[in-house]
Amino acid sequence: MIALQKVGVSFGTGATRIDAVRDVSFVVDAGESFGLVGESGSGKSTVLRAIAGLIAHARGDIALAGKPVGRRRSKADRKLVQMVFQDPYGSLHPEHTVDQILVDPIAIHRLGDAGRRVARALAEVGLGPEHRFRYPHQLSGGQRQRVAIARALILEPRILLLDEPTSALDVSVQAEILNLLTRLRREHGLTMLMVSHDLAVIAHLCERIAVMSHGAIVEQTTAERLATSTVDHPYTQELLRSNKGFRREEGEGLCPSTPAKADPLQSIT
Amino acid sequence: MSDTLLTVRDLRVVYPGEQEAFVALRGVGFTLGRERLGIVGESGSGKSTAGRAIMGLLPRSARIEASELRLGTTDLLRLDERGFRRLRGKRVAMVLQDPRYALNPMMTVGRQIAETHRTHLRSTAAAARKAALAMLEAVRLHDPARVYDLYPHEVSGGMGQRAMIAMMLIADPEILIADEPTSALDATVQLQVLAILDELVRRRGMGLILISHNLHLVSGFCDRVLVMYAGRVVETCVASRLAEARHPYTRGLLASLPELGHRRPELPQLQRDPAWLADTAFP
Structure with a gap:
């Protein structure tokens, strides 16, 4: 459904040139959920934006639903792939009601029957008719992210790109959104590509996972292998260690005057 | 072992509104010694408000009441802005997100x-x-x-x-309040910053309040954890035993976290119980 062949993105020229994405290739099958993990600046969001057609100067080949897409995307190409952004506070127009936000894509694509489509999309993401004429600031973070998901789904795309869809949300709301995405994927047979820095979140939603560092994929692995810590690349191992969180040595914690036994940074850097 | 650096008893913070007042904290109490105390809770639970009240950083419109709010022998309730200015940075400092x-x-x-x-x-x-x-x-x-x-x-x-x-x-300072100090950082950098914080605070024998929404982080880093919900502390536990927490809110939060190596088709969603708001069992 998604095939990337040696995709590269650079910003700037000459001495200030930055290769944000270098020779990234991967394939995602129809109905599959694929994850991209890495730290800030690793290029994972840039890959997503290139697939969405938001970076016109991306090099390499991108094919969606078996068809190569060029620099200029047709309306049909754009309808095929939709995106949900990280920050539900920044990705919704503050002066548009939920209804306007959802009607816009319908109008652009001349789909018609806007009223019914909006009502259905809202119901699908667990919002009621009472939310339809509210402004984003009248909604909670979780409700806003539901609106963003509804806006992506209203064009009935086959591919959903998710850029850290839950990292701005509380954990209880995160669980709700992750459950919603799981259900939508099942009901619509969606292909999902998700970016996150949280290994547990990505392993929850995705079967296969690519690990990015400095613009390149260093390892392609599976949720299964992450869970059992059987990953090959040292960077992936480091990410796994970091994700387990801060751990002090046994017995060290309760006595404030104990000097540090070992330099805690040695194991990290 | 640890002498008390900070005493907070029955702290209430109210924002008067046009129609009705908004109660941000409804009777929060805890003491801080030379230890690492974690405060966890979701957005709006009042954890940052508690930290700011100690620093005297709440907006002027906020009404602050407490039966006790004391830093060592200093009564923070009777301190004016000048007094707070001498205190901030010198005796209590705050690391922001x-x-x-x-x-x-x-x-x-x-x-x-x-x-x-x-x-x-x-x-x-x-x-x-x-x-x-x-x-x-x-x-x-x-x-x-x-x-x-x-x-x-x-x-x-x-x-x-x-x-x-x-x-x-x-x-x-005697006390450092760190409000989500590592939430804006990458996981590997997060560990480095926490290690530095840990070492310095321990070596100087300071009291640390770590405010965070990240339950795993707090349980791994702190000695003791307060769990806040709707402006109140609903549970206090030994940090390393957070997994054995008993309050349904804490348990619900822990259950809703996706976990590596324990994949569930669906995550349990937190069912909020109105009774949690009325819970006054905590002293």
Whole structure:
């Protein structure tokens, strides 16, 4: 459904040139959920934006639903792939009601029957008719992210790109959104590509996972292998260690005057 | 073992509104010794409000009431703005979430750190500079002399956060309040910053309040954890035993976290019980 062949993105020229994405290739099958993990600046969001057609100067080949897409995307190409952004506070127009936000894509694509489509999309993401004429600031973070998901789904795309869809949300709301995405994927047979820095979140939603560092994929692995810590690349191992969180040595914690036994940074850097 | 540095009893913070008042804290109580105390809870639970009340940083419109709010022998309830200004940085300091916003963008990192030293210790410019450089080294920034002359936009998130820790610790406060100090950082950098914070606080025998929404982080880092819900502490537990928490809210939060190696088709969603709001069992 998604095939990337040696995709590269650079910003700037000459001495200030930055290769944000270098020779990234991967394939995602129809109905599959694929994850991209890495730290800030690793290029994972840039890959997503290139697939969405938001970076016109991306090099390499991108094919969606078996068809190569060029620099200029047709309306049909754009309808095929939709995106949900990280920050539900920044990705919704503050002066548009939920209804306007959802009607816009319908109008652009001349789909018609806007009223019914909006009502259905809202119901699908667990919002009621009472939310339809509210402004984003009248909604909670979780409700806003539901609106963003509804806006992506209203064009009935086959591919959903998710850029850290839950990292701005509380954990209880995160669980709700992750459950919603799981259900939508099942009901619509969606292909999902998700970016996150949280290994547990990505392993929850995705079967296969690519690990990015400095613009390149260093390892392609599976949720299964992450869970059992059987990953090959040292960077992936480091990410796994970091994700387990801060751990002090046994017995060290309760006595404030104990000097540090070992330099805690040695194991990290 | 640990003498009490801070006592908070029945702290209430109310924002008067046009129609009805908003109660941000409804009777929060805890004490802090020379330990690492974690405060966890979701947005709106009041954890940051509690931290700011101790710093005297709540907006003027906030009404603050408590039966006791004491730092050592100082009664914080009777302190005016001048009194708080002498206290902030010197006795209680606060590390905020995002160094990009918390640092002064118009001043080099080093000068901001030296400024704290000069203000509270009335030191000379040369002495303050020397102390700031030593502090930058203590937070393990390579080449402190170079970092000293950088502006906040020229440093990475991890470097900025270390600089902020340096600034907060330079006057040797008794208590450090860290409000989501690592949430804006990458996981690997997060560990480095926590390790630095841990080492400095431990070596100086300070009291640390770590405010965070991240339950795993707090249970791994702190000695004791307060769980806040709707402006109240609903549970206190030994940090390493957070997994054995008993309050349904804490249990619900823990259950809703996706876990590596324990994949569930669906995550249990938190069912909020109105009874949690009425829970006054906590002293």
